[in-house]
Amino acid sequence: MSETKQNIAIELVDVERSFGQQKVLNKINLAVREGTTTVIVGPSGQGKSVVLKHMLGLLQPDRGRVLVYGKDLARMRKSELKAVRQDFGVLFQNVALFDSLNIFDNVALPLRERTQAGEDEIRDNVREKLALMDLDGVEEKFPAQLSGGMKKRVGLARALVMKPRIVFFDEPTTGLDVSKSNEIYRLFFKTQARLKYTAVIVSHDVPKIFKLADYVALIHEGQILGNIPPEQFQLSDNPVIRAFVEETMGPIYSSEREERFFYEKV
Amino acid sequence: MLQRLGSEALGYLQRAGRMGCFLFACLVSIVRPPYKFRPIIRQIHFVGSRSMFVILFTGSFTGMVLALQGYYTLRQFGSEGLLGSAVALSLIRELGPVVAALMVVGRAGSAICAEIGIMRNTEQIDALECMAIDPYKYLMAPKFVAGVVAMPLLTAIFDVAGILGGYLVGVSLLGVNAGAYFQQMYSSVVWNDVEMGLVKSLVFGLLIIWICAVKGYYLHLEKSGGFGAEGVSRTTTDAVVLSSVSILVWDYLISAIML
Numbered sequence: 001m002s003e004t005k006q007n008i009a010i011e012l013v014d015v016e017r018s019f020g021q022q023k024v025l026n027k028i029n030l031a032v033r034e035g036t037t038t039v040i041v042g043p044s045g046q047g048k049s050v051v052l053k054h055m056l057g058l059l060q061p062d063r064g065r066v067l068v069y070g071k072d073l074a075r076m077r078k079s080e081l082k083a084v085r086q087d088f089g090v091l092f093q094n095v096a097l098f099d100s101l102n103i104f105d106n107v108a109l110p111l112r113e114r115t116q117a118g119e120d121e122i123r124d125n126v127r128e129k130l131a132l133m134d135l136d137g138v139e140e141k142f143p144a145q146l147s148g149g150m151k152k153r154v155g156l157a158r159a160l161v162m163k164p165r166i167v168f169f170d171e172p173t174t175g176l177d178v179s180k181s182n183e184i185y186r187l188f189f190k191t192q193a194r195l196k197y198t199a200v201i202v203s204h205d206v207p208k209i210f211k212l213a214d215y216v217a218l219i220h221e222g223q224i225l226g227n228i229p230p231e232q233f234q235l236s237d238n239p240v241i242r243a244f245v246e247e248t249m250g251p252i253y254s255s256e257r258e259e260r261f262f263y264e265k266v
Numbered sequence: 267m268l269q270r271l272g273s274e275a276l277g278y279l280q281r282a283g284r285m286g287c288f289l290f291a292c293l294v295s296i297v298r299p300p301y302k303f304r305p306i307i308r309q310i311h312f313v314g315s316r317s318m319f320v321i322l323f324t325g326s327f328t329g330m331v332l333a334l335q336g337y338y339t340l341r342q343f344g345s346e347g348l349l350g351s352a353v354a355l356s357l358i359r360e361l362g363p364v365v366a367a368l369m370v371v372g373r374a375g376s377a378i379c380a381e382i383g384i385m386r387n388t389e390q391i392d393a394l395e396c397m398a399i400d401p402y403k404y405l406m407a408p409k410f411v412a413g414v415v416a417m418p419l420l421t422a423i424f425d426v427a428g429i430l431g432g433y434l435v436g437v438s439l440l441g442v443n444a445g446a447y448f449q450q451m452y453s454s455v456v457w458n459d460v461e462m463g464l465v466k467s468l469v470f471g472l473l474i475i476w477i478c479a480v481k482g483y484y485l486h487l488e489k490s491g492g493f494g495a496e497g498v499s500r501t502t503t504d505a506v507v508l509s510s511v512s513i514l515v516w517d518y519l520i521s522a523i524m525l
Contacts (some may be wrong), residue, residue, distance in 0.1 A: 056396050085398040096393040100381075115401045162397075 007034040008067075009166055011225075012100050015064035016049060022199040024050050025220030027064070032166075036193070037199040038227070041076055041244070048202040049093065050261060051219065052170055053198065058091065081156075086114070089159035089197070093170040095151045097143040103130070104139035108159045108224035114162065115243045129157040134193075149180035153187065155203050160191055181205065185212060206248040211235070218244055221247070277489065282494060288480045292410050295402040305408040313374040313409070313475075314416030320369050321420050322427045327344075328361055329428030333436035350447035350452035353432035357425045358455060358463045364517050366424040367470035370417065371509045375478040378409060379505040382482030383498040391483070406483075409475050415422075417471025418464055425463070449475050462524050469516055481505035 010032040017025040024047040032038045032055075040048050053059040054066050067071045076084070081259040107126045111117050117125070130139065133153040151217050152172065159167055172188070174183035185208070191240050192199060203209045210216060210230035217227040220240050228232050233255060234245050334353045382405065385391050394401045429451070437443040485501050486493075 008501055013276070056392075058392055082398045082400070085396055088398070090393065090396040092389050092393060094389060096389040098385075098390055098393075110397045113404060114397070158397075168396075197515065263517065 001142070008032065009034040009069060010085065010200070011065075011067040012051070013065045014053065015051075015054060016088075017054070017059065017061050021209075023222055025054075025061070028215055028219075028222070028224050030224045030227055032198060033215070034198050035202065036076060036197065036214035037212055038215045038217065039201045039203060039213035040217050040219055040224075041204060041206055041209065044204065045150075046219045047222060048204075048219055049170055051224075052168055052200065056168060057085065070182040072256050074158065087106055087165040089162065089164035089167040091152065091155045091159045091167070091172055092171045093174065094141075095155040097151060098156060102140055102142050103135075103146070103154055106143070106154060107161055108132065110158070110162050125161060126143075126157075129161050129250050130154075131143075132160075132191065133157045149176050149183065154178075156184075156187060156191070160197075161193060163195060164197055166200065167196045169199065169203070171203055173205050174199065181208070188212060204248075208225065219242070238252055281424045284484060288483065289476050291372045292476075292479070294349055297401060298403065299384065302408075305404075306411050308352070309408040309412035310416050312377075313412045314420060317370055317416070317420055318423065320373060321366055321424050322326045322367055324365060325362075325427030326431035326434075327422035328424075329357060329431030330435045331430035332356060333426070333434075333440070336432075337436055337440050337442065343485035345447040346442050346473040347425050348450055348474070349432070349436045349442050350449070351437070354425075354429055354451040354455050355459060357428040357458050358518070362405055362421050362464050363466035363470055363514060364426040366467065367474060367513045368510055369419065370420065370471075371478070371513070372472050373504055375474045375509055376506050377500050378475065379428055379502045380476040380498055382479055383442075383501055385486040386483060386485045387498060400491070401483075404467065408453065409479060410472070413471040413475035414452050414468060415471075416473070418467040421463060421467035424492045429444075442466045458461075458524075462520070466517060466520050470513050470518060473512055473516060477509040477512060481508070 010030075012028050012030045015025050015028040016023070028051060030051070032039075032070070040051060042048050050059065050091050054061055054073075057066070057076075065075075071080070071084065073081060073084065078142075097103075098109065101109065104126055107129060108122050111122045111125060113231055117183045127139075131135070133156060135150065135157065138150065138154070139145065143154070146154065156172075169188075173184050176184065188199070189212070191197075199212075201209065201212065210233070213230045214234040216230045216243055217225050218225045218233075225238060226236065227240055228236070233241060234249070236242060236245070275481075295406045332353045333349060336349050337346060338347055347380050382391075383482065385405070391401050391405075394404060433444070433447060437447050481501050481504060485497060488497065488501055488504075490500060
């Protein structure tokens with residue numbers, strides 16, 4: 001796949017955003033290519049979620065543009081924004097399930113509110129999505145009765161129930177143990193292969209998240225670095241990326257250095 | 267000093283504007299199709315029928331104490347016969363709408379504010395928006411309709427309970443003539459009185475839902491910080507206080523206009 005042929009799904013152009021005195025985003029530029037998985041990594045508190053909220057239109061930039069399929073979110077009417085969001089699916093960091101609705105109603109809500117589908121059709125669709133997430137027999141339960149991992153899976157089922165073109169994941173594995181995280185990644189692969197959505201993942205689960213990524217971008221001091229394939233990212237010459245990779249994955253030895261290290265010791 | 271005064275004033279204006287826009291958006295969302303009746307029925311059940319007990323209870327005791335106080339005052343002028351009209355007029359014109367509204371603030375208004383505030387805090391409202399579901403249409407519109415429908419009905423029930431409570435004390439305990447109690451009531455209460463009570467209860471219904479919903483909805487923009495459980499509790503307290511005060515202020519204004 002050559003890069004020029006791929007369509008850009010989301011593009012951030014010189015986006016700036018401050019909260020009070022603090023400048024969180026300082027001329028962010030990022031392109032998300034259609035049909036790929038873009039992972040945004042970075043230490044906590046660097047504004048990863050803020051970038052995501054700009055893409056969703058939940059926050060407006062102070063300066064710059066957020067383009068979704070070429071249309072600027074900030075200059076849109078409410079009805080247009082709603083139309084754009086029809087293509088979105090979101091898995092929130094804390095899942096944000098509706099705690100007064102049971103699991104079935106949670107997943108069924110977008111279908112009930114946004115489509116003319118009858119109850120039978122809705123039931124089939126919801127059951128299919130829940131089965132896809134290996135969630136059986138939880139329909140009648142309420143979110144508070146489920147474990148963290150199950151909640152995430154319900155959240156994913158809800159995000160995918162409208163067959164979105166772009167799915168956003170805000171820290172999909174935070175707070176889960178290793179096997180539960182792997183479960184989420186497995187479901188991610190499975191659903192993306194089936195539904196062919198563009199994915200934007202915000203995470204600090206490095207290096208595991210690299211396996212999912214087509215492109216990795218690092219957010220550092222309000223700027224985006226990289227947005228390159230994970231192999232290149234790990235071997236990047238950029239000192240900031242290099243420092244991040246080494247901090248999270250341990251030093252990476254190229255053979256030359258490794259040998260020198262070896263000989264010095266001997 | 268001047269700067270702080272200015273920023274305070276701007277803050278108030280901003281909040282007032284936000285509240286106005288919120289009300290406008292909610293009212294528009296009520297009339298915009300599609301219409302779903304099930305959520306409206308559910309909210310009427312919550313705001314209305316589940317407030318029944320407290321309304322019946324407070325209504326009858328309000329009527330009882332009115333009769334008790336009224337009887338001893340009226341007896342000084344030898345006109346105990348007027349007790350029925352005194353009880354009915356004060357209930358229908360003033361106490362019914364006001365006390366019923368205060369009860370609904372405490373029971374339903376606080377719950378609405380806390381519910382929406384928690385939804386805001388846990389990103390459930392953001393989730394609705396991201397799913398392209400209009401939170402005004404989905405969350406607010408049924409509550410507004412329920413408030414405007416339930417409040418006059420609750421007020422009517424409060425009035426009836428109060429009049430019967432007054433009968434119990436005035437006629438059964440204190441020995442006022444039963445015929446005089448109702449005859450005086452019948453001849454002194456006119457449509458204008460009922461209309462005033464009705465208008466008040468409609469306005470109060472709207473006011474309660476508006477203030478409590480808007481406080482919860484903009485919880486995250488509260489100046490004192492709307493975060494966590496404490497933020498929700500503080501905002502709910504604010505909403506209850508503000509709605510109670512507004513009810514009394516508007517009660518005076520409507521009385522002044524309609525009398």
